[in-house]
Each structure stands twice: as structure tokens, then as C-alpha cells.
Amino acid sequence: MDCLFCSIINGTIPSTKVYEDDNCYAFRDINPQAPVHCLVVPKTHIESLDSVTDENSATVAKVLVAIPKIAKLLGLSDGYRVISNVGENGCQSVHHLHFHILGGEKLAERMC
Ligand code: 5GP
């Protein structure tokens, strides 16, 4: 399967790693939308939040458990925003589930 984030996870495409464990990988977004912009992905290919099932929900839950650890590593002690774009109207451009962690400044109150 041709998936950009699977290629980043397996190292075929380089990335700036922030955090890694058995279940997930976190790396800097190539086109940051905030002073700190990191992407967190499960190591297994799940298309989006729209594809979460009883079978893969434990994997997704472990990604969520990693997010506050990653935020701490990134120094986001004053808060941050987590976004997951889903599908066409959600403007998802990479079809491997990912959570954007955005922070490093006071973010816009309006989310879109
Ligand atoms: P989406 O639009 O699907 O929610 O988010 C995809 C994100 O992946 C975008 O913020 C985009 O900048 C980032 N991105 C796309 N290609 C690459 C890449 O090759 N490396 C990294 N680090 N980020 C990428």
C-alpha cells in the first residue's frame, strides 16, 4: 500500500522524530501551522477516525494516552490544541489517521 505516513513510520521517508513507542510515532509537521506543530500517528494503518472500530479502538486509545506525554516533551505546559481532520469536508490530505498537536502560542479562538 502506498501511504505517506506508513513510509514515514518505516523510515523510507525521513522525518523529525519527537516521540516513538510500540504503538505510535510522532514527528514535526513539514508545514507548521503554529510555532509547535507535531503529528501523532498509530503505527498500524487506520484511514481516519471514521474507520475506528471495536477491533482497533485500543490502538487509537494508546495514541491518545501518548498525546499528553508528547505535549510535555514539546514543552506545551500552557495548553495546546489537538485536531484530526476526517475525509473530504474535513480536508484530510493524508489518509492515515493522525492527530495534529498545535501550540507554542495562544491559538485562535475560532477553529475554522
Ligand atoms: P491533514 O491535512 O491530512 O490533516 O494533515 C496532513 C499533514 O501532513 C499536513 O499538515 C502536512 O503539512 C503534513 N505533511 C504532508 N507531507 C508531509 C511530509 O512528507 N512530512 C511531514 N513531516 N509532514 C507532512
Ligand code: ZN
Ligand atoms: Zn498508512
